[in-house]
Amino acid sequence: MRDVYVAGIGITTFTRLEYPLTEIASYASMMALKDAGLTEVDQIYVANMGSPRVNHQTALASAVADSLSLLPAGAAAIENGPASGAAAIKAGFQAVASGMDDVVLVAGVERMREVNNLEATDFVATLTHPLTEYIYGVTLPSHAAMFARLYMEKYGVTERHLAMVGVKNQNAALNNEWAHLQQEISMEGILDSPEAMTNNPYVAEPLRFFDACPVSDGGAAIILVSKEKAQELGRPMIRLSGIGQATDTHAVFEREEPTDLLAVRKAAEDAYAMSGLSPDDIDVAELHDAFTILEIAESEEVGFFPKGEGHIALEKGETALGGRIPINVGGGLKGRGHPVGATGVAQAWEIVTQLRGDGGKRQVEGARTGLTLNFGGFGNNVVCLTFVRED
């Protein structure tokens, strides 16, 4: 297998975007191509979850190839729920590692605000089990809520811990000009004052409004290349060193221990094994905090903290910028926003930015290794990536 490097990255502002889907994907891709100094690629993968349903557009990768004048490059779209982004990066890695391609563009894109919130919620809910979950009105917030209740009961996590994740990540987004939410929040405003319950109502008990990521539009892109090509292009040598992907039961209730996220654990173990890293070696991490409880649970399952102790590390500030293992310093899904197909690529964008030392006010000092965790379904399809700065 050949080594694979990241030669370019690009992103759009995550917000409500009044541009066609193809343009959003293409804009992020143009930035990545420009960053790498490339005008041609061998292969394009476009990660997207909802375009046929939400935007009434199919065959997105063909549209992007033509829009960027990259013809006759190969192109394919990858739909893998909220883990589409990292799944597309995995496909790009395989293409370069196998020797089949030297340069692959991976773009992730979603335009969810084209429909109203109820329809967006329903569109994401279609990833649940059709006969035993979806028909009951299950949504992703309700899955996260039932999971959070179990976590609270078993490990002593409280609404305060959840709010702490929300405050940490949403305020981190203030240091990220591309992030969706640009409004500072405080524990007082969302939990501790008489107004808090009005500001921050339940969406699915025990989860509140500020426990959930926003519904966003946006795109992100990265360019994967062979070692020879990376050296030729002369960008910082950042190797995509480990990939793990794992699946779990489609119906969430079937899991033997309902507070375990076994696919997260397995994906991380495989990524560490492939890269020769351990959790202690990671300098900066992007976890999939679509809901605040998930950052706590995932920080345990990827091995940063023992099971049931993620909220204690959070309390001590170990996951904040300047802490032992800073998590979601660019805002995470909570602050940056969660255009589902783009998220896995945006996480890689943030880690590469960090490893290049381009993080500005959110830079993790001296970061040389990073990890991303892209959580699909409600934990039934998870991709973990590790990146290492080599030069």
Place this chain on the structure above:
Amino acid sequence: MAREIYAYKCRRCGTMHYPMRMVCKECKANDFFEFDPVPLPKTGKLLTFTTVYNLPAQYEVATLGLGIVELENGMRMLGQIEIDDPEIGMAVKGSVEVVRRETYDNYYGMVFTAA
């Protein structure tokens, strides 16, 4: 006749599946029609629950109760709950009712109340 929701029992190894599988998760038996339907029990205890306020399109109610129930045979299922003050571990009983209405179709599922 009362409506039922079915689990599926592998004819080769006896493993029960809910939801159904095409291939047995235990012995990997993969012949067609390898499973016999067995009605799920209707009593059990509440494992976790939520009240949802932001419902998907189609729902005309303000909130919806959802919960995961461990049934008396140890299997689990998700259902709607109609319980005023739900608590983890409480005994519940279910009946099969309409849980989702669409223009031309009604979908049936388990609705749990306090036992």
